[in-house]
Amino acid sequence: MLIQSGNVRALNQLPWVGMELASDARTDEIVLHLIRWAVRELQNEPFQILFPIKARGLEGPTLLSPCIWMRVKTVNRLNRIKPIFGLSLVVGPNGKAIQVEDGFVQGLILQARQCRQAWSRGISEGSRVRVLVGRQRMLCGEVVKLKGEVANVLIALRSRNVRLTVPVGALQKLETDAKEYFYKES
Amino acid sequence: MFSAMKHNDFRPGFGVEAEDLSRYPGSSYNQRAISLFRQSPEKALSNPTLVSSEADPSSDRSLAIVAFATDQPERFISLVSCLPPTIQDIFFQYYLLGRTFSQIGALLFPNRAPNTQLKYVKTGRQIGLRALCVAIKMGGRLRKIKMSASLKAKQRQIVRNMLTTGYDHPMTFQEFIRYPDLAGAYEEMLLELENGKHSEISVSVPKPLGEFEVPANCDLSQIFVPSWSVLGPNTVDS
DSSP, X not given: OEEEESOGGGGTTOOEEEEEXXXXXXXXXXXXXXXXXXXXXXXXXXXXXXXXXXXXXXXXXXXXXXXXXXXXXXXXXXXXXTTSTTEEEOBOTTSSBOEEOHHHHHHHHHHHHHHTTGGGTTOOTTOEEEEOSSTTTTOEEEEEXXXXXXXXXXXXXXXXXXXXXXXXXXXXXXXXXXXSTTXXXX | OHHHHHHTOOSTTSSOOHHHHHTSTTHHHHHHHHHHHHXXXXXXXXXXXXXXXXXXXXXXXXXXXXXXXHHOHHHHHHHHXXXXXXXXXXXXXXXXXXXXXXXXXXXXXXXXXXXXXXXXHHHHHHHHHHHHHHHHHTTTTXXXXXXXXXXXXXXXXXXXXXXXXXXXXXXXXXXXXXXXXXXXXXXXXXXXXXXXXXXXXXXXXXGGGGSSEEETTSOHHHHSXXXXXXXXXXXXXX
């Protein structure tokens, strides 16, 4: 997932810096903190954050690389990232962030873009699916309608039904015939 | 687990009076500390540090139900299925799927304010836990009662039955939930259930969720949502 803000064309060809995950906290929560930090600290400056997701599953995302990548106009500004729990800049022996050329990260972006389709591949009307992201995460249901990249999923709770309109990319196709909405693989 | 409930019983002359505890901040911790002291006064007094469920995670009873749901999911599902549907939804989403109270509340009571949603879910879980203990003690024989219930009054009767028949000293529903707000919240929850029983809720997720490139100012909370499964139930329990 590529999260970006501002005039990102100004960042073309600029190097990226890697940020290592340094805790067992949920990866996507760390990325959320990073984005909020960037919006607050960098204000109107453009930035790009690559959250290179290889696969999404019950346990959360699996990454294509052990780092989350970010680029801004002035790399030094990223030194103030220290307060974000579970994240640290990849630095060299001189204590400065190691800069990685744009070509390498563009390759990762391409791979991540291809991977995005994988976990929802094969979803059609009647498929049993799990919602992977968003406030309805973890709930299972049946695709009742599919229109382009948007699916209509019926989730049968015990007390009522929920009809969820959601992008297909937020769904995982379940291979088994999970009848209950709280189905969980053992 | 059932005996654990007895230690926190608020009936007059049995256990600690709720009014006494409610004067103090963090009264649920006080209840746990008192309960631990009753189990083993020597251990509680001889320890150099405060004995509490925070100091000794193994004594945290809220983990018992988590362990039960994890170790015996089929038995858990069968027992929870005896409870009213709204409480079933709270239990399945909280204990099996690791969803937070606020996520559950927003889904089950979408027309209510966030604080009320939270209150409903917490109340439902409290009542459900007690009822589940009764169901465990009765060997899950509550299904028949549930099958005959269709009206709000009957549902209240079921809960009353669950609560009275499972204890050595029968008590009424009102005695059990001595707090008016707790009783009120449950009643409102049942009304909500009645209203929504045959209806469908429609929810839409913003489009950027499925796109590869996401603007930093989109609704990020839709993409990144917390789960208590990493932090543990106590962090969202109080």
